[in-house]
Amino acid sequence: MTVEQPFWLKPLNQMSEQEWESLCDGCGKCCLNKLIDDETEEVYFTNVACTLLNDKSCECSRYPNRFKYVPDCYRVTADNVATTTWLPPSCAYRRLHEGRGLPSWHPLLTGSKSEMHKQGMSIRRKVLSEDQVGPDPDLIGYIVVWPLDEVE
Template sequence: MPDPIDRSGLRPRFWQTVPMGRLSKPEWEALCDGCGKCCLNKLEDEDTSEVALTRVACRLLDNETCLCAQYPVRHRFVPECIVLTPKTIKDNMYWLPQTCAYRLVAEGRDLYPWHPLLTGDANSPHDAGVTMRGQTLSEVSVGDDEWEDHIIEEPT
């Protein structure tokens, strides 16, 4: 049975009608599709600023759920984890995945049809094949100098 999305307290199609700065915390959090791509370690070319994804993930990413295993307290374990907010989104869009709802909404675009807010099913991104489920390696097991060996194309 599909995992239903809790829509209580969410305004209908809020991502289309409410400016990002006015989203409630539950609405902001509901934008996350659970793909796990933002938790992948990235390599940035110093000359071109191009960002490459690797399958090497933050030590807190659960490889099966694609969610942070310690989300509420993640900064205790990973102090450098970036907190996306309506105020910080513009400065961080360059490294966000192309399919990221935060990026899409900030760019004035709509969500992909597989997004849980549209399907009502938290598994729909996994079913659509756009998540990192079962594809990551923990940064604990891969040295920094090996990340380049694990560059991937973003699943879209």
């Protein structure tokens, strides 16, 4: 008898579109404004979220046609995940690319987002919208460290 392996153990470039999309834990952390040091390339996350991010569901409110509203939104793919260095350490795409597997709280393992929220691994109720902080805010004052925390 052969037991089929979970799809997330496959190489990233062999996943179907549906499998790829379902890898996303829906944490919302990649939708935060970030500052990147030009010299060191160090990434600093802020608690200022994209205007389309829902801070309760942690989902994009216009995901299917988000590029129409936010042209600089970014699509993570198997081809660019290695060079997308600003993904938070907990991001499923980053973790799988680095051979770290999914964390224990990932919705694919637990069946829902509850454990992720409970363990503080999402942006839920921790962020401000770009609309609240106004145009061209000094993002340095909004830097936070929590997107870098990890729970295995």
